[in-house]
Amino acid sequence: MSIFTKITGLITVLVLGLTAGAMLTEAVIIVPFWLSLSPTEFFDWYSKNQAALVNYYSPLEIWSVILTLVTSILLLITKQEGKLPMVASTVLSILVIVTFFIFFKDANASFNTRSIAHDKLASAIITWGNWQWLRVGLGIAAFIFGLFAIQSAKK
Numbered sequence: 001m002s003i004f005t006k007i008t009g010l011i012t013v014l015v016l017g018l019t020a021g022a023m024l025t026e027a028v029i030i031v032p033f034w035l036s037l038s039p040t041e042f043f044d045w046y047s048k049n050q051a052a053l054v055n056y057y058s059p060l061e062i063w064s065v066i067l068t069l070v071t072s073i074l075l076l077i078t079k080q081e082g083k084l085p086m087v088a089s090t091v092l093s094i095l096v097i098v099t100f101f102i103f104f105k106d107a108n109a110s111f112n113t114r115s116i117a118h119d120k121l122a123s124a125i126i127t128w129g130n131w132q133w134l135r136v137g138l139g140i141a142a143f144i145f146g147l148f149a150i151q152s153a154k155k
Helices: 003-036 039-077 083-112 118-153
Strands: none
Touching: 003 039, 003 083, 003 118, 039 083, 039 118, 083 118
């Protein structure tokens, strides 16, 4: 295994772990916090913090895809062990982003525009949280496959 592939693999797994941990934090801390707020407080908080959330989570998720893809390509080109788990990690990282387009894009927009009736907001946040748990699962699985990949590639 070349030093470049080792470094790339290590950085990839670190970013995957940070991404999964960040998504877990959102599910475990932010969603319950949102549920503790009144609708007016929630919409005010969300409009104030939405850009910061996007600026924090988007680069982590995008870099997870880029790095897993680059590491997968390196492992495939050099025909090293660990290529299949890293490809799986890439697919799972892509699925994290796909969930944004399937659900989060519209849900976040409805939070931002305050278009959800106050009596439906708790249900919308719970649904948002359930989708977030799906992302957490995908992110943790991507991280685990990344770990398997770099461990296999060392052999």
